[in-house]
Amino acid sequence: MDLRYEAFCFVDPLFFDEQRGGGENGEEFSTAVPVPAHGWVCAERGVWRYLRRAVGDLPLQGWKIHVSGTPANAGRVLLEVSRYCFAHSISFKHLRTPQMVLANNSKYAPREGSGKLATIYPRDNNELKRALHGLSEVLSGEPGPYILSDLRYGEGPLHVRYGGFTEQWVEADGRRVLAVCKPDGTRVPDERTPTFKLPDWVTLPDCLEPHLAARRQGNPADFPYRVTSSLHFSNGGGVYLAQDKADGREVVLKEARPHAGLDRDHVDAVARLHREHDVLRRLAGIPGIPAVHRLFTVWEHHFMAMDRAPGLSLGSWLAHHYPLTRRDADDRDLPAYAERARAVLGRLERLLDAVHERGLVFGDLHPMNVLVDEDDQVSLVDFELAFPADGDTRPALGAPGFKAPPGYTGVAIDEYALAALGLWMFLPLNALLELAPGKLPGLLGFVRRRFGLPEDHAAGLLRPGIPPAATELDQPEPDWALVRKSIATAILAGATPERTDRLFPGDIEQFQVGGACFGVGAAGVLHALDIAGAGRYPEHEQWLLDSVRREPPTRPGFFDGAHGIAHVLENFGHSDEAGRLLDESAGLVAQTNDHSLKSGLAGIGLNLLHFADSRGDRDFLAQAVRIGARLAERTPEPPGKFAKAGLVSGWSGPALLFVRLYEHTGDAVWLDLADRALTRELEECVPTDDGSLQVRDGEARTLPYLAVGSAGVAIVAEHLAAYRPAAESVAKLPGLRESCRGEFVIHPGLCYGRAGLLAALAMGRHRGHDDTAERAIALHLSRFAWYAMPFRGGIAFPGNQLLRLSLDVETGGAGILLALAAVFDDRPVLPFLGGPRTSVRPDRGK
16 A cells, blocks of 8 residues: 555545545634734645744745654643744744644654644744744743654754755756755755755754754664564654564564654554553464564654564465466466465464454554465464454544444454455456445355355445445446446536635646646546537636636646646647646756656647647747657666656656657658667566566566556557567567456556556557457456446446545546547547558568
8 A cells, every 4th residue: 555645535525535624513723813903924835824024035945853742742832932023023834724734643644744734944044043942941841753854853842854945956866856956056866865964065053963862872782683674654753673682582573652643542662662562472482473682762653573473464465476467367266275265364363363362453454564484374463453352443544445334333343354355356447346345245245156155255244324436337238338437427416616726526646737737636637528529618718727827837748747738738729828827838848868758758748749730830830859859868777676668657758759750750760769769668567477568567566557568568569560560579568468358357447557558458449350359358348337426327436445435637537538438439549649641651671
């Protein structure tokens, strides 16, 4: 699970959203921190409330003070902070509600920034010194979590870090990140890591030297264990492999940070660690339960040492053995897998029985807390939510799809989670049940039929009174015209034109790049509706126009910035506004080194070619050629540990630009460059155990997807094959296409899921009928029923992580609508992916 998503699930049960104010019962800190009558300007942005002096500008960067706090003392701390800042005319910002404080310090909030309640912006080092001294006098003794990116000042809630005061940007590792300036004006990333780092050109102020020395003394060399690797991090602390310095024994160390990693009951990681220690002592001697050795404190952090349980997590075990991810899963393999999986479940049930016999409930059963060894023996780890079986306690945390619904108590909580694992081991889509419990009968019916399971398998999940969540896709022969209309209906029903930050709910990225962009915003959704034949919507086009006038894009890219928005506006006839966006982004384009279709030069160059065609203006062609030349001069970086190859993020994007430049110029050098770029992509690909060719991601995982994965490479190889069928990279096309045929895909969406595989298979139809590909297309179409959910008279789909619905192109309903248009109408699934230009002949040079 991508841990970033949890923080966007607090506000709305259906869509990802940012906490924007109006906490429970309308509780806002603004009532405790009123704006002075004169001399101050107040503004709200996302979770923050900004209070700035009306006269005088802030420096671009400098030493800033972060104040931490807890939900219990946040109001009291903010009152003291505001009094000091108003009295001394220092600008600051603060979180807006107690609920935002809890979300910002929850277990899976981003570690590097968690704990921040307020940020204070001193104008120079003298003001920094005075503010730290003055605030420490009034805040002494107030608890607050340590802000990991910072240096703590004294023993209270004050922390400091050198960084940007206003937004400055720079590209780094293919991403656009916040920046600070070196003395010579060079912009470098404003690193926000979970450790305190002093930029090499910055001198530590004298007032901070004792506190840095105290921090260093807080990490003694006599720590009793030697850490060898990290296993997991959360905002509450880490989990590490270590060796006991005394006897060399390998142990697992769990770390807990005070006041950090809060659950809904405001219990912190330290309290949960102590609870887990007591539980493990009570369960001592049960096979499959790790023995605990000691509980100790070093500096501010608490640690527990215990035995290392053997094996892989059940999630990793499934990734190695689950048959439906492979193409043409042999029906003879399914009963064998079913027998093995049910045996693992049986061993887990007996282990839980042993825990229950000791009077305890595990309380947090999910795939990452179950380990399976080479002999399929099981262990349980992570007992921090365990509780006595004879009470009415319920865990305040829980994994989506495995936590028991309200009304379950005692051992019934574990029994429900075990039944949930019984579903998950055969169809790992449990998170869908959080959104639509009525999907359960259909999912259970599928696994029982597909794997030959008994009718009572996982029956413990079924509850009376849950209405079904069926859609047209659940029919034996769906009416695809009705399905497509229903998807468009849901998209339009989900629009929020009254909001200025977004029009269509989508992925959490829209809160970073803006709600107007192509990939996760309004421009892409309106494009998809138009391409799929669902119509034009002037009122929503006006929202898009108003949005870019109100907040001009700060990124130039196609998926996440000005060029994608301009593309859609140009196609809709808003030529003046489209041209203005291109003109205003020219400076950003000149600074861009990113090669990708998503954010960088490939998408920008392709869009300039589009403008050259739409306006008949050869100046746009000349600009695109110059961008192509910039990319041609680049030496693609060698493959790294984690995948980048694919249409949206990899060198497949530049390869597509090179093919299109050949179409426009007839210069075969561009085809050479396209082949070279795709060959670089293929260096990241490996053959899998089913014979397909997929993009390697890390040590064990491979990816078949469109954005990052082999489907994206395949789509561009199809375009190159039209002109140079004997190219080295084109020879790998069959293996790339085979990767698109797996039956199980965890997400339904276009860029990272099933819809992208479907579109890649449909792209090959221009070469003639292919029975194997058509069977795979039919299979993908039938499996959309797994994810489809009724929504306001239409059909909606979950986005990334399956935690909330999404309507956007990259992850949601708009992208699926585009994929269906590609299958049924032969429409390009994304801009620039249409067929070859008929006026251009194949190049026979190679």
